[in-house]
Amino acid sequence: MVLTRSPASPHEISNDDAAADCGGGSMRSGAFDSVARSSDNRESLPPASALPLQASLTKSGAPSPLADRVPWDCAGAREIGFTIPKRYNASEVLFQNLAAGRGERLAVIGPGGAHSYAQLAADAGRWGNAFLALGLSRGDRILLVLDDTPFYLAAFFGAVRAGFVPILITVLTPPDLLRFYLEDSYAQTAVVEAEFCNRFATACGGRSPLKTLIVVNGEPSGKLRGVNVMKAQAWLASFSDQLACADTHRNDMAFWMYSSGSTGRPKGIVHLQHDMPYTHQSYARSVLKLTPEDICFSVPKIFFSYGFGNSITFPFSVGATSLLTPGRATPAAVFVAIAQYRPTVFFGVPTLYTLLAHAPEIRGADFSSLRLAVSAAEILSTEIFNAWKAATGLEIVSVSAPPKCSMSICRILLNARKLARQASGCPAMKSPSKARPVKRSQTVAKE
Numbered sequence: 001m002v003l004t005r006s007p008a009s010p011h012e013i014s015n016d017d018a019a020a021d022c023g024g025g026s027m028r029s030g031a032f033d034s035v036a037r038s039s040d041n042r043e044s045l046p047p048a049s050a051l052p053l054q055a056s057l058t059k060s061g062a063p064s065p066l067a068d069r070v071p072w073d074c075a076g077a078r079e080i081g082f083t084i085p086k087r088y089n090a091s092e093v094l095f096q097n098l099a100a101g102r103g104e105r106l107a108v109i110g111p112g113g114a115h116s117y118a119q120l121a122a123d124a125g126r127w128g129n130a131f132l133a134l135g136l137s138r139g140d141r142i143l144l145v146l147d148d149t150p151f152y153l154a155a156f157f158g159a160v161r162a163g164f165v166p167i168l169i170t171v172l173t174p175p176d177l178l179r180f181y182l183e184d185s186y187a188q189t190a191v192v193e194a195e196f197c198n199r200f201a202t203a204c205g206g207r208s209p210l211k212t213l214i215v216v217n218g219e220p221s222g223k224l225r226g227v228n229v230m231k232a233q234a235w236l237a238s239f240s241d242q243l244a245c246a247d248t249h250r251n252d253m254a255f256w257m258y259s260s261g262s263t264g265r266p267k268g269i270v271h272l273q274h275d276m277p278y279t280h281q282s283y284a285r286s287v288l289k290l291t292p293e294d295i296c297f298s299v300p301k302i303f304f305s306y307g308f309g310n311s312i313t314f315p316f317s318v319g320a321t322s323l324l325t326p327g328r329a330t331p332a333a334v335f336v337a338i339a340q341y342r343p344t345v346f347f348g349v350p351t352l353y354t355l356l357a358h359a360p361e362i363r364g365a366d367f368s369s370l371r372l373a374v375s376a377a378e379i380l381s382t383e384i385f386n387a388w389k390a391a392t393g394l395e396i397v398s399v400s401a402p403p404k405c406s407m408s409i410c411r412i413l414l415n416a417r418k419l420a421r422q423a424s425g426c427p428a429m430k431s432p433s434k435a436r437p438v439k440r441s442q443t444v445a446k447e
Contacts, residue, residue, distance in 0.1 A: 065251035066272060080281045088250040090273045091161035093280075093316050094153075095121055095245070102319040105292060109341055110324040112149035117319070120153060122241035127158025129239040134189060134212055138163040138246065139253065143181060143190035143210075145199075147171055147326040148302050151216040151232065153312065155191050160254055163246030167256040167268075168303045175202035180265065181258065182208050191232070194218025200227070250274040257305055269305075276313045284314040287397070288345060288372065292319040295369075297343035299329045299352055306376050310347040331359035342369035350378040353396065357387035367392040374399060 071077075094117070097103065103118035115123070131142065142159050144166050146152040159166040167185055169178075171193060178199055181187070191214045192200065198221045204210050213224060216232040223229060248254075254273045258266040284290060298310030302324075315322045323341050325333065334356060338346070348356070353375060356362060370392060376399040385396055 065249035066253065066270070068251050068272065076282065077278075080285075082278055082281050084250055084274050084277060086250055087247055088273050089161060089245050089248045090254040090276050091124070091157045091245060093276050093313060094124065094157045095161070097121075097316065097319050100319060102292065105319055106321045107316065108150050108153060108322050108324055109295070110149075110326075110337075112151070112324060112326060115150050120150065120157075123150070123154035123236075124157035124161060125241040125243035126236045126239045127155045128162035128243040129158075130236055131159055131162050131164055131189065133239065136164055136189065139165060140189070141165045141167050141185040141187040141256065143167045143169065143185065143187040144303075145169060145171055145173065145178070145190065145192040145196055146216065146303075147193050148307075148311065148324040149217060149326050150324070151191075152302055152324075153322075155216075156255070156312075158243065161243055161245050163248060165253045165255055167258075168308065169258060170301070170303050171196055173199070175199045177261075177266070178203035179208060182210050184265075184268065185256065188212065190214070191216060194220065197221040197229075200224055248273050257303070257308075277317065279309055280313055280317040284309070284317065287399075288314055288374070290314055290318045290320045290345065294318075294320040294345055295323055295341065295343040296320060296345045296347070297323040297325075297337065297341070298347035299325075299334060300347060300349060300377075306349075307347070310374075331356050332361050335359075335361050335365040338369065339366045344369055345372045345374070346370050347374045347376075350375055350380045350384060353380065353384050353388055357384050357391065362391050365391070367394070370394060372397065 097117040098121055104116050106114055107117040107120045108115045142164050156166050169181055186209050188209050188211045190210060194215050194217050197215050200213055204224050204227055210227055213227050213229045214232050220229045250273050252273050253270050255271050257269045259269060296310055296315040298307045300307035302308050302311050311322045323343050325337050373394045373396045375396050380398045389395055
């Protein structure tokens with residue numbers, strides 16, 4: 001099965017843009033450029049810090065929704081029956097579970113602790129109210145430099161529900177690139193793991209807009225000139241867990257990621273409020289077929305779009321549980337987590353599957369809880385496919401798409417059966433001759 005984007009606009013993006021910016025729209029040259037300007041002059045535009053936020057505000061003070069040039073009644077949306085109200089906020093992916101009576105079900109498990117949906121929603125409410133108390137305006141960006149713990153989910157959903165725009169970046173970001181992200185996004189607030197706090201000492205200064213640094217999972221490592229550094233637990237304690245949802249449009253910015261920067265400076269990838277439910281309905285609902293009884297374990301981290309869907313969008317859309325494991329994912333650590341927490345759906349990449357298949361610990365590992373194994377981002381070899389199947393009894397479902405396309409599902413190729421047939425000497429199964437179009441969001445000039 002091949003899912004592709006259907007032509008829906010005379011303004012098609014170029015091949016270069018498609019390779020770098022296929023994560024639900026993009027802020028190209030300067031990450032804020034295309035909110036207020038056409039993409040045809042992107043190379044000459046100033047960075048985000050030089051563009052006033054007010055340029056993209058409506059008379060009511062709320063950011064204008066971005067123009068989505070893919071029609072809501074395009075073939076892909078009709079095929080999956082996708083519909084969503086014009087006024088929508090992506091935090092509903094979490095909070096809908098309360099309305100569905102799943103508040104007491106576990107949303108998150110792992111070394112960082114177990115949290116029910118009700119507990120996680122309450123934590124998100126505190127984060128959102130705390131962000132509001134900083135005096136931030138609707139649409140302001142908040143930089144998240146976090147590992148996979150419940151703090152990540154609470155801070156993310158709290159920011160989105162309050163009307164702010166979290167930016168998800170890798171914890172491996174060096175100080176010089178961290179400074180670029182701050183200046184490019186004009187983020188005045190950041191949330192960081194305690195062990196990475198010292199990187200901001202180098203990143204801040206110059207044109208850095210950072211005013212507040214919130215530290216989680218440990219103590220702040222020191223003071224920063226001109227920046228208010230606070231410990232999250234103490235700061236959050238005084239805020240209410242009840243947070244009214246911001247009245248956002250379905251095409252408003254929900255969050256950003258950044259491209260890898262393989263063609264220059266990283267590009268801001270903007271995900272809109274409706275992107276999360278769309279990816280669930282266009283991919284996870286029919287491919288993963290999750291239920292509330294599932295436990296999802298994604299070794300790729302949340303700050304990757306692939307890991308974000310695996311750990312947040314897909315399980316939370318059905319009331320399933322997400323297993324979060326911070327730190328470096330060694331084969332031994334992965335096997336221990338599988339044995340201890342008993343996940344039912346496992347997400348990896350070919351490089352990881354290669355390490356696991358060749359690890360000596362695989363001989364005694366217990367995979368009896370797994371019903372599905374998924375791979376993405378790279379080509380999965382027949383050798384590794386066979387080795388994993390021999391060890392676990394599961395055929396890996398390989399999802400083929402560029403790394404930043406997991407959110408917009410630009411192209412999905414499910415080739416597990418093809419690999420299995422090739423391995424056994426049978427003719428490869430042919431892909432359907434007719435590609436299925438899937439709606440894809442683009443960030444373009446504002447309406």
